[in-house]
Amino acid sequence: xxxxxxxxxxxxxxxxxHINAGSCNGCDIELVSVLTPRYDAERFGFRLTGSPRQADIxxxxxxxxxxxxxxxxxxxxxxxxxxxxxxxxxxxxxxxxFKGSYAIDGPLEKWTHVDVSVGxxxxxxxxxxxALAQAAELLEKKRSRxxx
Amino acid sequence: MDFLMLAVQILVFPGLLFMTAMGVLLTGLxxxxxxxxxxxxxxxxxxxxxxxxxxxGKEMIVPEHAGRAVYxxxxxxxxxxxxxxxxxxxxGGRAVFSGTxxxxxxxxxxxxxxxxxxxxxxxxxxxxxxxxxSREMVAMISYELPFVLILLAVGKLAGSDTGGVTFSxxxxxxxxxxxxxxxxxWSMIPAAIAMLxxxxxxxxxxxFDVAEAETEICExxxxxxxxxxxxxxxxxxxxxxxxxxxxxxxxxxGGLAAGNDGLAVLLLVAVCIVLTFLCMALPHGICARLRxxxxxRFYWTVVTGLALVxxxxxxxxx
Numbered sequence: 001x002x003x004x005x006x007x008x009x010x011x012x013x014x015x016x017x018h019i020n021a022g023s024c025n026g027c028d029i030e031l032v033s034v035l036t037p038r039y040d041a042e043r044f045g046f047r048l049t050g051s052p053r054q055a056d057i058x059x060x061x062x063x064x065x066x067x068x069x070x071x072x073x074x075x076x077x078x079x080x081x082x083x084x085x086x087x088x089x090x091x092x093x094x095x096x097x098f099k100g101s102y103a104i105d106g107p108l109e110k111w112t113h114v115d116v117s118v119g120x121x122x123x124x125x126x127x128x129x130x131a132l133a134q135a136a137e138l139l140e141k142k143r144s145r146x147x148x
Numbered sequence: 149m150d151f152l153m154l155a156v157q158i159l160v161f162p163g164l165l166f167m168t169a170m171g172v173l174l175t176g177l178x179x180x181x182x183x184x185x186x187x188x189x190x191x192x193x194x195x196x197x198x199x200x201x202x203x204x205g206k207e208m209i210v211p212e213h214a215g216r217a218v219y220x221x222x223x224x225x226x227x228x229x230x231x232x233x234x235x236x237x238x239x240g241g242r243a244v245f246s247g248t249x250x251x252x253x254x255x256x257x258x259x260x261x262x263x264x265x266x267x268x269x270x271x272x273x274x275x276x277x278x279x280x281x282s283r284e285m286v287a288m289i290s291y292e293l294p295f296v297l298i299l300l301a302v303g304k305l306a307g308s309d310t311g312g313v314t315f316s317x318x319x320x321x322x323x324x325x326x327x328x329x330x331x332x333x334w335s336m337i338p339a340a341i342a343m344l345x346x347x348x349x350x351x352x353x354x355x356f357d358v359a360e361a362e363t364e365i366c367e368x369x370x371x372x373x374x375x376x377x378x379x380x381x382x383x384x385x386x387x388x389x390x391x392x393x394x395x396x397x398x399x400x401x402g403g404l405a406a407g408n409d410g411l412a413v414l415l416l417v418a419v420c421i422v423l424t425f426l427c428m429a430l431p432h433g434i435c436a437r438l439r440x441x442x443x444x445r446f447y448w449t450v451v452t453g454l455a456l457v458x459x460x461x462x463x464x465x466x
Contacts, residue, residue, distance in 0.1 A: 005201055006201050006202065006204055006205035007205070009197075009198040009199075009201035009202045009205070010202055010205055012192075012195075012198040012202070013195065013198040013199045013201075013202040037186050037187050037188045040183070040188040040189055040190070042183065042188065042190065042191050043183075043188070043189040043190060043191055043192075044191075045191055045192075045195055045198060045199075049367065050361075050364075050365070050366040050367045050371075051276075051366040051367045051370065051371045051372075053209060053371070053372055053373060053374040053378075054367065054370070054373070054374060054378060056202070056206075078209070080206045080207035080208070080209050080374040080375060081206070081207040082206070082207075143205055
């Protein structure tokens with residue numbers, strides 16, 4: 001029963017850690033606006049944490065520049081299981097306007113598993129909330145798979 | 149039989165179970181109040197409980213260079229020490245333990261709890277935790293001085309019948325049963341206001357949470373914590389808020405509904421909720437996080453000044 005409680009609280013308290021992998025700041029601002037009083041994602045338990053060790057959902061924005069690639073991989077390795085990766089905006093998906101640039105090394109799928117992907121340049125806050133909610137549902141599934 | 153009674157008191161009421169439940173409820177309620185102040189819907193009242201449960205379900209990563217025993221032991225020991233401090237505070241008419249100088253024991257145990265948090269953080273060797281430790285130390289120095297002055301003022305007032313200073317929460321409660329709550333003596337009002345600020349800082353609440361600034365120093369003390377020890381830290385945070393508000397109730401509003409234990413517990417809960425609004429929701433809704441030196445200056449001038457005014461007034465028998 002205790003395991004069930006833990007499983008169901010996984011989706012009620014998903015903490016977000018945000019990695020900027022060379023983003024233009026547009027998606028970052030939209031992500032923050034999700035937590036403002038207007039959209040208030042905190043009502044579902046979402047919270048921005050400062051440390052990857054406490055993250056449940058890792059949100060990656062930006063086209064994965066050469067400079068940020070190594071940091072991205074190292075930060076993702078520090079997140080405790082179970083966790084979800086959400087790619088935010090078109091850049092981590094395809095490179096967007098930066099596609100073909102010598103300075104980027106995307107897409108994000110090359111470096112990690114991506115659970116939920118939101119398209120758009122920039123995606124609307126409603127779309128981001130929907131994606132985060134999907135990721136929270138996935139968290140519960142991942143957790144229950146962990147203990148069989 | 150006595151042993152069984154003591155076990156029930158320690159584990160259920162007013163022990164672990166009651167303190168944990170109250171701590172979680174107060175923290176959740178505080179979060180909800182903050183949200184309402186900011187015109188938001190806010191997280192459910194049980195949110196801190198979900199946060200803690202979730203942490204139990206996460207993988208625990210022990211940093212390579214951390215001392216494993218300290219890393220895991222410090223949060224657990226800190227929680228145990230904090231609960232022990234709670235056993236000395238009268239709730240609903242009686243405390244689990246009482247002694248002649250339990251105010252000093254409570255003060256010591258509360259400090260010990262903060263030291264445990266610092267020891268655990270320092271053991272991880274993370275530079276962010278290092279900054280957090282130094283900030284927590286400054287915060288501790290800031291609130292300890294007015295806290296001691298407040299305790300002295302209350303002790304002097306409650307000891308005025310015998311002509312000394314009393315350090316027993318039981319005799320402070322006795323005095324209030326005869327003379328009315330300490331808060332209703334006008335000379336103690338500055339000390340009560342100072343105590344509100346001490347609660348905020350001691351419990352690490354928002355404008356004063358310099359040690360755990362998540363945006364500046366990656367959660368500071370908690371930078372490397374995940375899984376089970378993090379759950380204990382969260383639990384300690386919640387229980388701390390309850391213990392500090394209950395201590396306020398015992399020091400300033402004791403002796404209400406004396407003789408009726410059930411009513412006394414209800415009153416305690418009501419006082420704790422009002423204090424949560426005053427110490428947690430209101431400053432969080434109004435104020436952005438202070439800088440370390442602002443915090444230090446504020447506590448050593450304004451808050452200490454208020455406590456000192458009360459102490460001087462009480463000392464002259466007003």
